[in-house]
Amino acid sequence: MGDDAGEPGGARRRGRRPAGEDARGAILEAARTELAARGYDATSLRGIARAAGVDPRLVHHYFPGGKEEVAAEALALPLRPADLLARLADGPPEELGLRLARTFLGIWDPPERRDVVRGLLLSAASPDGASLLRGFFGEAVLARVASLARAPEPALAASLAAAQLLGVALLRYVIGVEPLASTDAATLAERLAPALQRHLDGVDA
């Protein structure tokens, strides 16, 4: 509130303002609160800065990718959304489904990330959490996957592919349905790839 001094990098700080990693932590904490209260679309970097008691330029300094990057880290996502596109685009289009499956499993298979999946799932059950996921994933993930899809309706294609992966996450990490839970990631990626590719290519039955 009315707190708009402070320098990116913390060159000139006042005592009551958090410094360095503290400021970064305060920004993430404020982002979690703002995102939970307002949803993704209505949350602004300026609002996050205000809630954290830091200059908006400091938010830009720590999170050059903007709101999307703050949200990804506030949600404890282990990949910067901006890196996702580069990773998916790097290879032949007919293997996009396989790259998508491998990237997804590579991100979420580490056991220590299961709490994140469970937390995201829980948050989806509340209207605010659903709004947050809708805004964030729509912009940060689905739009990027859609930009690579060759299907005539790329947004629908991307959401169908995302649905496939999200359902795998639920059954594999949260509910623990066999044999899906214990199939090794490499095999699973190969089993998933044709269905994902089919969505992304938009091939009719």
Place this chain on the structure above:
Amino acid sequence: MGDDAGEPGGARRRGRRPAGEDARGAILEAARTELAARGYDATSLRGIARAAGVDPRLVHHYFPGGKEEVAAEALALPLRPADLLARLADGPPEELGLRLARTFLGIWDPPERRDVVRGLLLSAASPDGASLLRGFFGEAVLARVASLARAPEPALAASLAAAQLLGVALLRYVIGVEPLASTDAATLAERLAPALQRHLDGVDA
């Protein structure tokens, strides 16, 4: 506890025992409690009857499909699992994916069922809820779909198809991602069918 009198159909009731629809409701209430506390595998019809204060034969009378049928109704599922197989099996194998998509969307698309989806989702986030879903869906749904799959690993194929549909439910009914949320069910079923069919047929990329 020690309460093993009572007749199926309620022909001979004692005053303190619930009668008719009351007994049915008491059984469902007890089933919800038992399933939540023990999970699906460890819940028995005898235990449900005991908790409801009715004779086990009365449970069989109201739910001839046994534990699976009690659980389906306790979970507010709008289709008896035993009917699922008949519906899916009724048609050419190469259209199984389409029938599966249509059946799924037909069950869950009515707006009044969204709370059930949300509730199931929430329950999956707790270990007990996950155990319940794992046991119930594994037995009541996945095993039936697997019995119709032509893929070399039918159980894995069925769980991948189920993951696709579960993810659609999450994005369409709970999170509300567009355009998936507002695509009409008939179109969506057609878009889903090839991917589902691919899983169920086990065709390699």
